[in-house]
Amino acid sequence: MNRKTTGSRTKPDRIRTFEVAEGSELLAFLLNKLSPEGRNSVKSMLARGQVSVEGRVEKAYNYPLRPGQQVSVSKEKIVDKPRFIGLSILYEDDDLVVIQKDAGLLSISAPHEPDAITAYRQLMEHVRQDNPTSRIFVVHRLDRDTSGVMMFAKSEKVQQALQNDWQEAVQERSYIALVEGTLRQAEGKIESWLKESKTLKMYSSQRPDDGQHAVTHYKTLQTGNGYSLLEVRLETGRKNQIRVHMQDIGHPIVGDKKYGSRSRAIGRLGLHANVLSFVHPTTGKTLRFESPIPKALLRPFQRD
Structure with missing residues (x-):
């Protein structure tokens, strides 16, 4: 044949x-x-x-x-096709897999795009290469247009162990955000209670316990040409937390039209999950993964 x-x-x-x-x-x-x-x-x-x-x-x-x-x-050497689309594996063992996700790739399928290529679907296929009964489980998510480090569990037991002990297990979780304008304070803390509207858009409430408590810390790394590059550290991990909080202080993330941005300077969302450090749920060892800042997020500072 x-x-x-x-x-x-x-x-x-x-x-x-x-x-x-x-x-x-x-x-x-x-x-x-x-x-x-x-x-x-x-x-x-x-x-x-x-x-x-x-x-x-x-x-x-x-x-x-x-x-x-x-x-x-x-009859000759085959040029292999790319193993993954929009992601690469940074670490893998019997319990979990840590990946670098590109901007534009869904973490998991969305209701309106059930057949879309996702990180979850590709990793499920990956683990089933060796064992058809293998599965992966979602531990946390990154927005479609956010790039960077994220992880999945290989069993429900590991998934539950990480999610139930998330605040203690995660030692460091930081992002790089390119935002519009120059912040008055070079570093600071943003705190609010996040709620979701009927249109599925998150927004802040300043009334205690009126929604999910969210705390974001930021530090300015670079400014210029009407933009600021921030290092953002999360105390809590709520849906769209950084995006909402940046809008709250009047400096929306570049490319984030949903949350107030008017800039299309880099052709993508200016948000990147650059560090994830956590205690391994089985071995007890601390693992740390760092993804370099995408060149696109540095581009606005390189203009003459």
């Missing part, structure tokens, strides 16, 4: 594709399908990256195959 494989840059007639009928390890499957080639020849194909499963190059002899998967063998 000849079929073009997604992600391959080799010609269709130089690819053989086979469908997996029953569970097997990759080498055993190939030896059965390519019996005239010989064992050493098949091993060499694997080592040279000429074999892909579902469009992704696989070299492990014992890679587990599932019924319905497509295995392709090329």
Whole structure:
């Protein structure tokens, strides 16, 4: 059977594709399908990256195959397609996975976009490569247009352990925000109670206990050309908390039309989750992850 494989840059007639009928390890499957080639020849194909499963190059002899998967063998090295869209894995173990999410990627699907590519969906597919019963669980979220570090759990037990002990487990959680204007105070604290309107927009109340208590600390890192770059640290993690609080003090986040911004200077939301440090729920060790400031957030300061 000849079929073009997604992600391959080799010609269709130089690819053989086979469908997996029953569970097997990759080498055993190939030896059965390519019996005239010989064992050493098949091993060499694997080592040279000429074999892909579902469009992704696989070299492990014992890679587990599932019924319905497509295995392709090329006469030349396959150029693998990107493993993820809009994210990269920073850390992974048996309990959790920490990622760098790009601006524009949904953390999880939205009701009005049930089929959208999301971080959750891609990571679910990732963990099921080795075990079809594996799952991931949402621990916290980043807004679609916010980039940076976030994590997912690999079991409901770990998810609950992190969420139930979030304030104690999270040692550091900071963001970089590009906002409009120059703040009168170089650093400060913003406190309010957040509520959600019928149109799903968050807003602040100054009446104690009138909504979810939210506390944000900020420090100015750089100013110029009508913009300020802030380091923002959260005491609480409420929906749209930073975006609402920046609007509250009259300095909305660049690109945040929903919360008062008029600037489109960088073509994206000027918010980036740059540091996440937490106590591992199983090992008890403190893990810290830092993502560099995107160049887009520095662009307004580089103008003449």
